[in-house]
Amino acid sequence: MSDDFGMVEPQEGEAFGDEWEEIDVTDDAADRIARRRDRDFDEFRIRMKDADQFKVEQSVFDDATFAAIYKLVQDGHISAFGGPISTGKEANVYEALGADETDVAVKIYRINASDFRHMRDYLEGDPRFESIGNDKGQVVRAWVRKEFANLERAQRAGVRVPSPIAVQRNVLVMELVGLVEDRARRLSEVNVENPDTAYEVAREYMRRLHRAGLVHGDLSEYNLIIHEGELVVIDLGQAVTVHHPNAEEFLRRDCRNIAKFFQRQGADADPDSLYEFVTADEATDEE
Incomplete structure (x- = not known):
């Protein structure tokens, strides 16, 4: 193990961010795509479901999750999807190619399997989420957007974290720290x-x-x-x-x-x- 332990320095003149920032957890483009279910989306969903790396993990991918990935592909944040890096109780992390062929990590939270009560303990009392109700899907989406916002703020503060790239519904795209074969x-x-x-x-x-x-x-x-x-x-x-x-x-x-x-x-x-x-x-x- 290296004895360097490099330190990331804050950017000069950058504010750390307002702890009262608002985080939008209303329906986004992925939800609208999932409801619309046009032919292009249906074809994309079928291709994803038939891919070898997803055949045993259907519990992770509901239609809205496929729609979130579809929107991230459309926006250029994902160009190719790879296999799993890690599987957990609440989320799976996959490798992927992002913009300009860069390696990225795609973290997908399971809405049905996530620990709703655990998440509520951290969301309740946070002024950014005072309007969150008891809908499990909305709580998970809020959690993912909170993770994205926290990564952004930590990075501005000069803390070395995986760089956040994009978020859609229950899917977070971020920097892949270390290659999969040499994690x-x-x-x-x-x-x-x-x-x-x-x-x-x-x-x-x-x-x-x-x-x-x-x-x-x-x-x-x-x-x-x-x-x-x-x-x-x-x-x-x-x-x-x-x-x-x-x-x-x-x-x-x-x-x-x-x-x-x-x-x-x-x-x-x-x-x-x-x-x-x-x-x-x-x-x-x-x-």
């Missing part, structure tokens, strides 16, 4: 040769997220990955704004998880000190 590794999977340096980067990323108005909410060695000597933060779907009623509880838990992991690796890490570092305001830094 990036989670910190839980590697031998951390320079834990003090890695810990400094992790805690700086946590502070940048906090100053951008976000708390990851599920940060641990399982969603920090290493790619080409650089730490990358993943899985920001559950990240909440600092105004969420459970934001402090989530942040305290993140601090415990990260500090305990790096303690086991031999770093000088402490949950309370980490919390103070993350929440210190910029005026304190300058003193």
